[in-house]
Amino acid sequence: MISEVVMPQMGADMEEGTIIKWLKNEGDKVDRGEIIAEIETDKANVEIEAFDGGVFRRTLAGEGDTVDVGTIIAIIADAGDDLSAYENGATKQAATPAQKAPSEPAKKPAPKAAGKEPAKAIAQPAPASSDGRVRASPVARRLAQEHSVDLTAISGTGPDGRIVKRDVEAAMAGSTPAQTSPAAGATTTIEMSKMRQTIARRMSQSKREAPHYYITVDIDMTEAERLRRQLNDAVEDYPRVSVNDMIVRAAAISLARHLMFNSLFVDEQVQQHSDINVCIAIALDEGLIAPAILDTANKTLGEIADASRDLAGRAKSGALKPAEYTGGTFTVSNVGMFGVEGLIAIIQPPQTAILGVGGVRTTPVVRDGRIETADLMKTALSADHRVTDGAQGAQFLNEIRRLLESPASLLV
Amino acid sequence: MAEMSFRGALRLTLQEELQADENVILMGEDIGAYGGSYSVTKGLFDEFGPERVMDTPISESVVVGAGIGAAMGGLRPIVELMTINFSLLALDQIVNNAAKLSYMSAGQIHVPMVIRMASGAGSQLSSQHSQSLEGWYAHIPGIKVVVPYTPRDARGLLKTAFNEQNPVIFIEHTALYARKGEVPDEDYAIPFGQAEVMREGADVTLIGYSGSVYQTLGAADILEEAGREADVINLRTLRPLDVDTIVASVRKTHRAVVIEDDWKFGGFAGEIAAIIMEEAFDDLDGPVARVCGADVPMPYAKALEQSALPNPQQIADAALALF
Numbered sequence: 145m146i147s148e149v150v151m152p153q154m155g156a157d158m159e160e161g162t163i164i165k166w167l168k169n170e171g172d173k174v175d176r177g178e179i180i181a182e183i184e185t186d187k188a189n190v191e192i193e194a195f196d197g198g199v200f201r202r203t204l205a206g207e208g209d210t211v212d213v214g215t216i217i218a219i220i221a222d223a224g225d226d227l228s229a230y231e232n233g234a235t236k237q238a239a240t241p242a243q244k245a246p247s248e249p250a251k252k253p254a255p256k257a258a259g260k261e262p263a264k265a266i267a268q269p270a271p272a273s274s275d276g277r278v279r280a281s282p283v284a285r286r287l288a289q290e291h292s293v294d295l296t297a298i299s300g301t302g303p304d305g306r307i308v309k310r311d312v313e314a315a316m317a318g319s320t321p322a323q324t325s326p327a328a329g330a331t332t333t334i335e336m337s338k339m340r341q342t343i344a345r346r347m348s349q350s351k352r353e354a355p356h357y358y359i360t361v362d363i364d365m366t367e368a369e370r371l372r373r374q375l376n377d378a379v380e381d382y383p384r385v386s387v388n389d390m391i392v393r394a395a396a397i398s399l400a401r402h403l404m405f406n407s408l409f410v411d412e413q414v415q416q417h418s419d420i421n422v423c424i425a426i427a428l429d430e431g432l433i434a435p436a437i438l439d440t441a442n443k444t445l446g447e448i449a450d451a452s453r454d455l456a457g458r459a460k461s462g463a464l465k466p467a468e469y470t471g472g473t474f475t476v477s478n479v480g481m482f483g484v485e486g487l488i489a490i491i492q493p494p495q496t497a498i499l500g501v502g503g504v505r506t507t508p509v510v511r512d513g514r515i516e517t518a519d520l521m522k523t524a525l526s527a528d529h530r531v532t533d534g535a536q537g538a539q540f541l542n543e544i545r546r547l548l549e550s551p552a553s554l555l556v
Numbered sequence: 557m558a559e560m561s562f563r564g565a566l567r568l569t570l571q572e573e574l575q576a577d578e579n580v581i582l583m584g585e586d587i588g589a590y591g592g593s594y595s596v597t598k599g600l601f602d603e604f605g606p607e608r609v610m611d612t613p614i615s616e617s618v619v620v621g622a623g624i625g626a627a628m629g630g631l632r633p634i635v636e637l638m639t640i641n642f643s644l645l646a647l648d649q650i651v652n653n654a655a656k657l658s659y660m661s662a663g664q665i666h667v668p669m670v671i672r673m674a675s676g677a678g679s680q681l682s683s684q685h686s687q688s689l690e691g692w693y694a695h696i697p698g699i700k701v702v703v704p705y706t707p708r709d710a711r712g713l714l715k716t717a718f719n720e721q722n723p724v725i726f727i728e729h730t731a732l733y734a735r736k737g738e739v740p741d742e743d744y745a746i747p748f749g750q751a752e753v754m755r756e757g758a759d760v761t762l763i764g765y766s767g768s769v770y771q772t773l774g775a776a777d778i779l780e781e782a783g784r785e786a787d788v789i790n791l792r793t794l795r796p797l798d799v800d801t802i803v804a805s806v807r808k809t810h811r812a813v814v815i816e817d818d819w820k821f822g823g824f825a826g827e828i829a830a831i832i833m834e835e836a837f838d839d840l841d842g843p844v845a846r847v848c849g850a851d852v853p854m855p856y857a858k859a860l861e862q863s864a865l866p867n868p869q870q871i872a873d874a875a876l877a878l879f
Binding site for chain 1: 810837838839840841842877878879
């Protein structure tokens with residue numbers, strides 16, 4: 145039996161992966177479940193295991209090759225199987241789960257599937273040929289390079305979808321005409337890291353495709369701050385709780401009551417999930433990453449505090465699990481520690497909402513006609529208008545405010 | 557300007573050279589009393605006599621070999637091999653002797669000889685007599701290969717051939733002999749290695765030579781109706797090849813189709829495509845396309861023969877597929 149080994153999809157936004165190392169040589173015997181390769185995604189390194197036993201007959205992608213998700217990278221088969229269909233060595237695209245997706249909407253969030261098999265119902269940004277290269281004509285490539293046009297962001301109108309000169313020219317015309325010679329002074333061209341490229345691509349995609357609406361509110365954190373101090377000072381053996389942990393807990397509870405904000409937008413469909421996995425944005429030297437605290441709604445404040453500290457540590461060492469960086473259903477991005485007032489964030493696709501959080505500031509407020517001070521925190525909900533509307537957003541955000549302003553509810 | 561047939565332009569030029577230089581001689585099968593299988597030499601036998609317009613035995617190897625000897629000895633022979641199909645019998649003389657002697661003698665010996673031959677298909681002469689093998693000769697260093705399309709080309713290029721110090725293969729497509737065109741009245745010569753842009757357009761470059769230029773111009777008309785303007789290049793010589801004109805055009809249009817009656821596999825069209833790839837890769841907006849003769853020995857049946865040769869619609873389709 146011939147078993148095709150394909151580049152697995154380790155999450156919603158994974159489009160390609162790089163083979164770091166083959167652990168089997170052609171001709172080796174392979175048992176089902178045996179680890180056969182290490183691959184690198186833009187988030188982490190993972191191992192691929194064999195789904196079937198047999199002889200590791202052929203590699204169709206070499207170490208260091210970057211190929212699209214779903215591309216056949218190796219063949220495991222019986223010794224006598226005819227592999228002439230794979231003869232030319234060209235890696236071809238297997239029928240990807242993405243192509244099957246429309247008829248089979250996922251009922252569970254992606255993380256359930258991740259790691260074992262390519263996640264189903266995942267939007268696949270279209271282009272790129274089966275060998276992972278963007279199909280573009282030589283003159284289109286030259287023009288794109290000369291004018292810093294990202295070919296991966298263009299769709300081709302030439303034969304077989306090839307990006308041709310007119311496509312690059314159209315992209316140039318559509319972009320800001322700041323292509324003129326730069327102002328005097330030294331210009332350094334900085335090679336974008338893989339993570340930087342991923343951020344650029346995904347954030348551009350989000351701003352391009354998801355119509356954001358924004359709702360802001362100041363949350364009085366006086367009581368929450370008091371509770372936090374009590375927990376940290378007075379309760380023995382309780383994990384140290386941060387303001388962010390409380391926000392995550394409040395968001396999870398509010399999400400459970402407003403599940404529309406716990407949706408993914410995939411293939412023109414809204415997939416509302418019952419599992420709540422709140423992501424926390426973690427700044428890294430080379431960019432940022434927003435892994436998920438899995439099953440957030442069923443975690444206590446203390447468990448959230450533990451989980452978030454653990455995630456931050458592993459994010460920095462690159463040891464996140466696929467489910468953590470692909471399974472998120474909502475994100476909290478907190479820049480309060482930098483002393484800034486607020487953050488209006490960009491939604492992480494395919495999620496449909498994100499909460500931007502600023503610093504806690506002692507601010508004069510008017511209460512019952514008197515001026516008092518309060519510890520206010522500015523929050524901004526960015527949400528995808530294709531999925532929810534402003535009135536829903538306001539209720540969802542008010543729920544978070546209510547929870548944080550009556551923080552005892554975070555403990556139950 | 558006078559209107560003249562391709563055949564007439566050749567005959568006039570041969571006549572002038574025979575008149576101008578007594579060292580010029582013509583040799584070939586039936587070129588004398590009969591006037592030539594394609595009537596190119598008609599009347600020259602009567603004017604210049606059997607010593608200068610010589611009928612030869614049916615042995616192409618002998619004809620070319622004698623021509624080489626005459627050229628080495630100081631004459632300027634113009635040898636006619638009737639058709640390129642028969643030139644295969646003289647391949648050894650052409651490739652191993654004519655092409656090599658100047659090199660092997662370190663330039664002490666020259667072979668100033670013109671070898672004329674008809675080429676091409678279209679007259680139901682079946683597979684042995686319908687070939688377009690000029691690309692074979694273009695493969696050989698030491699030989700120049702001339703492929704005129706217009707009567708003006710025929711006259712101007714034959715003039716230049718007379719002044720060459722080493723062998724020139726002069727290809728005459730049989731479908732062109734009767735075709736008429738303007739030929740300048742004044743004395744002129746067309747240098748080798750200068751293609752002519754027969755028609756200008758910004759969208760695609762169509763490259764043909766000899767008889768195929770006719771089909772190519774037809775394709776340009778079809779393309780115009782489809783809203784695409786074609787540069788049509790008539791190569792005029794395969795060796796030397798006017799790479800500059802080809803590359804300049806491709807730089808402008810970013811697309812190229814090469815047209816050739818000969819078979820595609822291993823043919824000269826592939827050479828042009830490779831040169832474009834080497835010289836203008838970053839200007840290409842798509843792969844270079846080739847429209848060539850069908851990969852079969854030429855069929856005898858008329859309909860099959862026509863379908864085995866490039867036609868304007870096929871060329872236009874290949875061009876449109878690049879957009």
